[in-house]
Amino acid sequence: MEKRTSPSALPLQGKVAIVTGSSRGMGAGLAFELARRGAKVAIVYSSPKSETLANDLVSKIASLDNGSEATMVKADLGQIDAGEKIVAETLAKFGDSIDILVNNASVEFDRPLLETTAEDYAAIFNVNVPGPLLMTKAVVPHLRAPGRIVNISSVGARCGFAQLALYSASKAALEGLTRGLAAELGDAGHTVNAVEPGPTESEMLDNIPKHIVEMQKQTTPVEHRVAKADDIAQVVGWLAEEQSRWISGQTISASGGYTML
Template identity: 35%
Template sequence: MELKLTAKKILVTGGSRGIGRGIVLGLARAGADVVTCYRTEGEAVTSLARELKETGGDHHLVRADVSDPADVDDLIERCRASYGSLDAVVHNAGVISHVPFAELPFEEWQRVVNNNLGGPYLVTQRALPLLSEGGSIVFVGSRVATVGIPLRAHYTATKAGLVGLTRSLAKELGPRGIRVNVVAPGPIQTEEPTPPPVLERYQKMIPLGRLGEVEDVAGVVGFLASDLSRFVNGETINVDGGI
């Protein structure tokens, strides 16, 4: 069996950096046409556009804040105008901060919840008319959803919320032939360098002896976006090296 996404039309939120960038490029290289969004202009967006052009396909980069309903409406309209329909929606956009719970301002709680949980709500709801039978919705969650981590109560709560959202939508949208799943990465090495002490600690905790790579996550997302996973629904797949 070979992972093929030829002719698939896929929306990926938050695709200019880190895991999201790896997902966008992985899907495009597997043959999919991809629309992705980003919040801030910069070299990351410029270089991604260049890489996608070199990859080939009908790809689009759109500036959009997934916590803003108007921006989400514009993003979905771009998908409709470009493709007519969507085969998969991948929710990667999100924010994080590190704040002791006793000192966590309500405004920061709202910011993280509105982005990490409100964004998937808005994008999923508005994208539904474009998704037909066989469609796939993939939420990029986090391994911390089930284990917790200090200073990130707000972030962890949103990632745990995605698991509940997935279970409910899998049952509600399943009769329409739409699958809904979560990919939950563990420690992943992105373009941001990992401090040596942190790297050493994770290497001891992870049986495979290394941090994950963005391609490790992208491969699982590609599987869930493909027809190979047509009977996988309502699941959380940990990509954590067995930590």
């Protein structure tokens, strides 16, 4: 049972958040942290095997006993109508408005250029770029000012790694999307930022070549380790709060100093 949080420590109380790709790993950590700060959270997952994990996270959030709660939404961000489905189910559960969107769902890809196909490109980019774009488009008509949109990028957007060019390109595109949306949505008081983690404990990290992960650990100034989900969640949680109001269009490197932007 999680310790009860005092009302004074609930800066997101009354807020509604959507976190895509949040049944496991870093995404689950992001969703839990927003709930720990008081938000009601839509947990978005895509595969049947993730349903149990999503349900466990809903129960874990309920155990906070701080007024937050969670709901589960099954959707594939690679599908054009996923954003509308997620928004409709979130509003049906939590009311008329959404305050926070965390575009975390992502597909990683590790393959040499000569083995990469046009189908691979479509599979990666459809989730990693149009996914956040269309998710944001679906949310904005219901986004209560001052809304907070946080896109989860990767140090791969700024660094070159062999066999990860397609993944890196998708994350670089996401950072460009972040800046454009920040410029477009600022009139309403909304902010749009990206968080760029380095290697973070997750199932996805297990699929990254071990020599790349070891190299990253050795060149990470802070403790020469990979991140824990909570290391990233604290940055995203701050961006979701009021005190981040003058930060927009930025990419924040949450990488222990691996990239220094």
